[in-house]
Amino acid sequence: MHAYANPARFLKIARPLTPICLVVGILLILIGSYAGLALTPPDYLQGDSVRILYIHVPAAWLGMGGWTGIAIASIVQLVWRHPLAGVAARAIAVPGALFTAICLVTGSIWGRPTWGTWWEWDGRMTSMLVLLFLYFGYIGLANASDDRTSVSRATAIFGIVGAVNIPIINRSVVWWNSLHQGPSITLRGSTISSEILWPLAPTVIGFSLFFGGIVLMRMRANLAQAKVEARMRRLAAA
Amino acid sequence: MKAKNQRLILALLALAAVIGAGLLAVSGLKQEAAFFYAPGDVAENGLPLGKAVRLGGMVADKSIRHDPDGVTIHFVVEDGKAKVPVTFKGIAPDLFKEKSGVVAEGEFHPDGTFVANNLLAKHDERYMPPELAGKMHKTDTLKP
Numbered sequence: 001m002h003a004y005a006n007p008a009r010f011l012k013i014a015r016p017l018t019p020i021c022l023v024v025g026i027l028l029i030l031i032g033s034y035a036g037l038a039l040t041p042p043d044y045l046q047g048d049s050v051r052i053l054y055i056h057v058p059a060a061w062l063g064m065g066g067w068t069g070i071a072i073a074s075i076v077q078l079v080w081r082h083p084l085a086g087v088a089a090r091a092i093a094v095p096g097a098l099f100t101a102i103c104l105v106t107g108s109i110w111g112r113p114t115w116g117t118w119w120e121w122d123g124r125m126t127s128m129l130v131l132l133f134l135y136f137g138y139i140g141l142a143n144a145s146d147d148r149t150s151v152s153r154a155t156a157i158f159g160i161v162g163a164v165n166i167p168i169i170n171r172s173v174v175w176w177n178s179l180h181q182g183p184s185i186t187l188r189g190s191t192i193s194s195e196i197l198w199p200l201a202p203t204v205i206g207f208s209l210f211f212g213g214i215v216l217m218r219m220r221a222n223l224a225q226a227k228v229e230a231r232m233r234r235l236a237a238a
Numbered sequence: 239m240k241a242k243n244q245r246l247i248l249a250l251l252a253l254a255a256v257i258g259a260g261l262l263a264v265s266g267l268k269q270e271a272a273f274f275y276a277p278g279d280v281a282e283n284g285l286p287l288g289k290a291v292r293l294g295g296m297v298a299d300k301s302i303r304h305d306p307d308g309v310t311i312h313f314v315v316e317d318g319k320a321k322v323p324v325t326f327k328g329i330a331p332d333l334f335k336e337k338s339g340v341v342a343e344g345e346f347h348p349d350g351t352f353v354a355n356n357l358l359a360k361h362d363e364r365y366m367p368p369e370l371a372g373k374m375h376k377t378d379t380l381k382p
Contacts, residue, residue: 078247165260193365
């Protein structure tokens with residue numbers, strides 16, 4: 001792991017990796033979206049509103065995966081003092097919050113025709129809204145310190161504490177009676193018919209690569225900013 | 239012990255403590271965090287009278303009856319353990335059907351019927367194209 005502790009070495013890999021993630025990601029999103037909008041059949045009950053699945057599921061996955069990434073980076077930062085861990089966590093926060101918001105909005109739009117309501121305070125929806133607020137708190141805390149490249153130790157601790165919400169979101173529909181349906185895709189298989197399910201693979205992988213590309217871009221921008229500021233300080237001192 | 243290992247152990251202990259606390263809180267909330275009562279809960283714990291609650295379950299097969307006024311419907315909600323008769327006056331959501339999930343908001347009457355002022359359809363985790371569902375439906379109705 002310490003082979004990549006050197007920002008210069010990280011940048012050497014991140015520079016070519018960023019456009020690959022973005023281009024392949026966008027391509028897969030386009031393929032999945034076309035298939036999901038034009039090729040798949042409508043659902044027998046929901047009709048065409050089932051198609052919101054192809055964005056709602058990747059958004060939910062990235063909102064929760066984003067915080068999992070922040071929690072892992074926080075542990076790496078606190079334990080191994082890895083210089084890039086805080087940079088990664090800071091870069092994940094804003095896109096993670098954005099995808100959480102997309103998940104909530106698309107779910108609400110789907111809920112109106114399907115359930116007959118825009119919003120209900122059930123376990124899944126409430127815990128996902130809490131995740132969005134955790135992201136807001138994290139971004140606020142990260143920006144409260146002078147360090148704009150990495151994050152403070154207090155922010156890293158908050159990143160670990162907030163991770164307790166992730167299993168709660170995941171299990172909320174199993175533990176409690178909820179309006180949101182139970183998990184469709186489990187280790188035992190899927191209750192979504194394969195004709196409707198398959199475009200989900202390109203959109204989930206595509207949005208994940210896109211997310212990764214954005215995070216790499218934000219990490220590089222923050223590292224470059226730090227470099228500029230260090231050089232300015234040296235010039236001012238000279 | 240190296241400082242690094244000490245920090246690792248501390249971080250893991252903290253993580254375990256936080257997750258443990260979260261799980262305790264969640265299991266304490268088990269009843270309160272439920273979005274609705276199931277008919278089985280009501281049969282077990284008695285009627286929650288005098289307060290607004292939600293009742294959720296499956297709409298029993300062939301139980302929907304329309305009153306002559308055109309807006310009042312009667313149906314039965316079941317969960318495999320118990321059944322509750324429900325009355326609702328208003329417009330039901332499109333997905334409100336027999337043998338599918340429903341969440342009714344309203345109040346219990348002392349005689350055991352539930353008077354709903356709002357209905358929500360609960361979608362289940364199965365997604366399939368109409369042709370497939372149609373085939374299933376046919377085999378369903380062909381069954382004696």
